[in-house]
Amino acid sequence: MAPPQPIFSNYNQTTLEQYSYVLYPGNGTISNGTNCYLSFGNFHPSIYSNGTVDNGTNCDSPYYGIAARGGVGIAFATISILLLPFSINSLHRLGKQHLKHEHKRFRLISRRWQWYWVFLIHALSAVAGFLSIDIDRDYIAGTSFTSYGAVFTAVFPCCLGAVWEMTRHWGSFVERQKFEEDPYSFRDDKFRSAYILLAPIFVYLFGFLFFLLAVLRNWNNVIKQSPDFIDNPRWKVGIFLGLVCFILIVLHVGFIYHFWHPSHLPLKIPLCFVGVAVMLSYCIALSFDSHFSPFDSNSSIVAVSVWGYIPILYLLLVMNIAAHYQVNDDKIILRQRSERENARMQAALDTVVVHDDNLFRQDNALGYSDEKQSAVRVPPRAYTNAEIKAFARANMQAMQKSGISDQR
Known part of the structure; x- marks a missing residue:
């Protein structure tokens, strides 16, 4: 958007050249690559001969009003915050211990990890939503855009972590019920033992590499709005590793069925798989086309909302709705113990x-023989x-x- 007129250009040319400042009449800014100031309308920065700047307003200052991206970001952050009490309640109900002692094979922390990841999703989603407000307001995309990019991208590995812990704990609880029913039914199986040990290591390894390549990078390049920043090899490799992490989570369901033969698969697991698949599909699409990227200030906010924000809220809703109808593991174990005892x-x-x-x-006193005694009907009592x-x-x-x- 062209700046209001007139452009302020009353500077000492020698001072500008000495400190490498360049005036850009096209957008009304003056910058030396490190510092950038608005120089139009009522913005009149003073640059002294020693290099100090007085009355300067940074280029990433909020100049415009809240636009569509900011409004959607506020709604996204607000919904995420409103869902937080439900997640806290789910952790309180499902993570509470009702048995005096926990088995070393089935720790209490196992069923809580899912909700720890969910809390991190809540926090990052709220921060990303509020940071998106300044993307529309800033005259030139700056620190708000870099912070938004890093925080919003970090939500995706956290979603993988939450879905993995949910799936892993379901398998652990199936094993626990089998173990409670017959502790000696599990024979020593080296493959099963090795898989139980290595599966979390590989899942978190690929999830961390996804985080390392896609999140921990120089987000200052996003200010240049260059498409190469999104579809570069680092992003593509990071998304590929995230896809491998997701495939390992899906394969874990087959492992559970192979060894423990559960009666059914909870509906929340395939529903959450759908949400994660949509997220990864969106990230893969960004690798080839950045026109609907959340890191492009000119991209469609509808595309960002549908493919970026809604799947995250969808995961939070599915997990909390499923938790509302779910019973605490210890209560199920106590009920099954009681049923077996009654049986x-x-x-x-x-x-x-x-x-x-x-x-x-009485029969002996009357002198009845054994045959007569057997013929006597015993009245029920x-x-x-x-x-x-x-x-x-x-x-x-x-x-x-x-x-x-x-x-x-």
């Missing part, structure tokens, strides 16, 4: 044979819970002694 008790009761000694004593438990306990002890003697 064992019922099986023991089915084998209990009760003799009414009082009735047999209700037994108390204490009697039933005593019968079952005695029967179980007898069965255990019988099993021990058989082994001998």
